[in-house]
Amino acid sequence: MLKRTLMASVAVFTFAAGAGHAQTIGFSQIGSESGWRAAETTVTMQEAENRGIDLRFSDAQQRQENQIAALRSFIAQGVDAILLAPVVATGWDSVLEEAAEAEIPVVLLDRMVDSDPDLYLTAVGSDLVHEGRVAGEWLVEAVDGADCRVVELQGTTGSSPAIDRKNGFEQGIAGADNIEIVRSQTGDFTRTRGKEVMESFLQAENGGADICALYAHNDDMAVGAIQAIKEAGLNPGQDILVVSIDAVPDIFQALAAGEANATVELTPNMAGPAFDALEAYFADGTMPEKFIQTESRLYTQADDPAGEYEARKDLGY
Numbered sequence: 001m002l003k004r005t006l007m008a009s010v011a012v013f014t015f016a017a018g019a020g021h022a023q024t025i026g027f028s029q030i031g032s033e034s035g036w037r038a039a040e041t042t043v044t045m046q047e048a049e050n051r052g053i054d055l056r057f058s059d060a061q062q063r064q065e066n067q068i069a070a071l072r073s074f075i076a077q078g079v080d081a082i083l084l085a086p087v088v089a090t091g092w093d094s095v096l097e098e099a100a101e102a103e104i105p106v107v108l109l110d111r112m113v114d115s116d117p118d119l120y121l122t123a124v125g126s127d128l129v130h131e132g133r134v135a136g137e138w139l140v141e142a143v144d145g146a147d148c149r150v151v152e153l154q155g156t157t158g159s160s161p162a163i164d165r166k167n168g169f170e171q172g173i174a175g176a177d178n179i180e181i182v183r184s185q186t187g188d189f190t191r192t193r194g195k196e197v198m199e200s201f202l203q204a205e206n207g208g209a210d211i212c213a214l215y216a217h218n219d220d221m222a223v224g225a226i227q228a229i230k231e232a233g234l235n236p237g238q239d240i241l242v243v244s245i246d247a248v249p250d251i252f253q254a255l256a257a258g259e260a261n262a263t264v265e266l267t268p269n270m271a272g273p274a275f276d277a278l279e280a281y282f283a284d285g286t287m288p289e290k291f292i293q294t295e296s297r298l299y300t301q302a303d304d305p306a307g308e309y310e311a312r313k314d315l316g317y
C-alpha cells in the first residue's frame, strides 16, 4: 500500500493512499445559517450518493466545539476521510493533528483555517478576498464619483469569509475618497440578524437618509436588510444600493424586483471537487493542489435575474 507523507514539517503523520476508494466520509457542516449553506449540504449529500459514498453528516449548529466533537467521533469511527466546513478560522490545530495521526485526510470546504496547511489534504473554496473586492469595485462604478456612506453587515466574527470579504471590499473601494464605510457590524450570516442590525443602522443614520449603500457579506443578511429598509419607508435598490455575496435564488428575486443591485456568486458545489481530489488521492496517491479554487462572478440587474432565479430555485437553497 502506497503511503504518502502529508506533513513535511511533522513527518510522523502519514495517510494511507492508493487503497482504492473512500467508502466512508465524515462531513462536519457548520449549520444552516443561510440559503447558501443549505444548498452546500444538499449538493454534498447528492454528490456522495452519486458516487456511492457513505456520508456521515454532522450539523454543528454554528458551534466550533460541536465540530471538534464531530471530528473526534469520525476519527473514532475510522472514516476514510473528513470534510470540514470550519465555522471560524482559529482553534483547529489539536483535532487536525489527531486526524493526521489517525491517517485520515481532511478536506476543508468553503472556509479556511489558520492551521499549518500540512494538517489538511486540500481546501476547496473561492477567493474570498476577491469576492469582497469585486463587490467594492462594483460600488465604485455604480456611484460614479458621488459621495457614498456605506453600512456593512459582516459575517460570523472570526470566520474566514467575514475577515476576507471585509478586507477585499476595503481594497475594492481604496482610492475612492467619495466612498466611506460609516458603520460595520456582524449579522452572523443570518437573515434575522441582518434585519435587526440594519434596523439599528437605519435608526442611527437619520432613518436611512444618510446611507447610500449596504454591503452585506452574504445574500441572506442582505435579504433581511432589504425588509428593514422597506419597513423604514425607503426603496432598497434605489434609495439604498444593495450589494452582497452568494447568488442565492432569493437575491435574484430581489434583483428582478429592483430591490437589490449586485451579488457575487459562491458556488455551493464544493463537494464535487473535494470528492474528485479524494478519489485521485485514494486511487494512486495523487496529491491535490493545496487550494482548489471555485469561480466567483458578479451578477447585476442586467444579468437576467428572473431567469437565474428559475434556474436555481430547485437546487437545494
Ligand code: AHR
Residues within 6 Å of the ligand: 033, 034, 035, 036, 037, 110, 111, 161, 189, 217, 218, 219, 220, 245, 246, 266
Ligand atoms: O462560508 C461561506 C459563507 O457561509 C456563505 O457566503 C454564507 O452564506 C454562509 O453562511
